[in-house]
Amino acid sequence: MNHTKDDWISQRAYSLWEAEGRPEGRGGGHWAQAASEFERLERTRASVDGSELVAKLRAAARTMRAAQDSSPAPDASPVTKTSVRKLGAGG
Known part of the structure; x- marks a missing residue:
């Protein structure tokens, strides 16, 4: 059954x-x-086919890919005993 906005609000009220x-x-x-609830439902309603x-x-996804592409590459230098000593973790 197809309800109009006023029908829905009336029934909810x-x-x-x-x-x-x-x-x-x-x-x-x-x-x-009821009118406020209807407006909230309308704002959050998805299209019938999900488009x-x-x-x-x-x-x-495009925004996330663009952010990843523009971020600096992680440092790929290998961990050595010298680099660990510089960090104060070894001896």
């Missing part, structure tokens, strides 16, 4: 009202809370 014991005069507060998530993951 009613649900909140019932959960609180059907208090008098709280309809506006329940409606505002938005795939695009974000690919962009993140």
Whole structure:
């Protein structure tokens, strides 16, 4: 069943009202809370086929590769007794 934004908010507000014991005069507060929840859901909703998530993951991977490519290469010099003594670990 396809619900509109107002349908979803109305049903959620009613649900909140019932959960609180059907208090008098709280309809506006329940409606505002439901509308806020709907907006949060809309902001975090993924596309039906996941294409938005795939695009974000690919962009993140490109950024990580670029950062790795621009970082200096680790020192590949071998560890020797002399280098260990310089560090104060041997004798």
